[in-house]
Amino acid sequence: MLPKKFDENEIFTLAALAGLILALYLLPKAVSWKAGLANGLFFTAMACFADEVLSAMHPLNLYNTFDSPDLELFDFIIYIPVFTLYGYLFITVQRLSWARIRSVRHVLFYLLIWIAFTSLMEMMAVKFRVFHYLEGWDNLHSLVAYCVLFPIFYTYANWILKIDASD
C-alpha cells in the first residue's frame, strides 16, 4: 500500500492538496459544510467510478495511477482530500459567482474555465507521473470526458445549493 518510492508524483499530490487548502482558506465561506462535502464526495465518487470503469482492470485499462496498477496510499489521498476539496472549491466558487452567472452564455463560459483549468491540472499531473496513460488514452480524451462531466457537476452543485438553502 505504501509508495514504492516517494518521488515527484507524491510531491505533486501533496502540493495540490496544500494549494486547495490554501484556496479554501482564502476564499469566503460561501457554503455550509454539508453542501461542500456533498459536492466534494460527489467528485470523489465520480473519480472512483471513472477509475473503476476506465482504469482499474480489463477490459478497459486505459491508464494507471502512481507507481503501480494496484491501489496504494496516495490513491486514497488523491481521492478523499484532493478530489473532495476540489469539489468543495467548485461549489464555493459557484456560490460566489451565482449572481454573475445569468445567461446560458455565462454558464458555458464558466464551465469552459473549469474544464480548461482541470485539463491543465491533469496535464501537469501526467507530467509528474500521477497518471500514466496507456494505449488508447490521451489528454484529448480527458478533455472530452471533462466536457461531459462538468455540466453534470454544475447541475449537481446547483441542486445541492438549493437543498442547502431550503434546509
Add this chain to the structure above:
Amino acid sequence: MVLLFSLLAGAGLAYLSRALFEAEKMKSLLLYLWLYYWTINFLRILEMNLHFVHDHHTPIFYISRQLVLFEVPLLFLLYLHVFHLSRTSGWKTLAAVCFFLVFTGYVAILHFLQILYTYGWSWRYVLAFFFTDLAVLHVGDALYRWLDRKKEVHRHASEKI
C-alpha cells in the same frame, strides 16, 4: 438472471430508501457517497492488491457489478435507519445481527450468480466486507452528528450574542 437480479434488487432498494432520502436528504446523500467510496475501493483492494476477487469481465457481469456497487450503500443506509429506530442496545444488536444475515444472503446470491466471483470462495470475504462497511457507516454517521451538533451550538451562541 445476472442482470435481472441486480436490476430488481436495485429497484427494490431504491424504492425502500426513497422515504429516507426525502426525510433527510443531505445526510442520506453524504452517507451514501461516503459508503460508495469505501465499497468500491474495498472491492478494488480485494481484487487488485490481494487478487482474491475477480469478475468475468463480460459486459453483462460488468454492468451487473457496477449496479451492485451502487446498491450496497443503499442496503447499509436502510440498516442505519432501522438501527436508529431501535431504542435499546438489545434491539440495536438484534438489528445488526439481522442485517448481517440479510447481507450474507445478498452476497451468497451474488456469489451463486457469479457476479462476485472469487478464486477460492471464503466466507471471510463476507465478514471483512460487512465489518468494514459497517464501521465506515457508523464512523460516518457519528462524524455527521458531531459536526451537525457543533455547528448548531455555534449558531445558538452567535444568536445569543
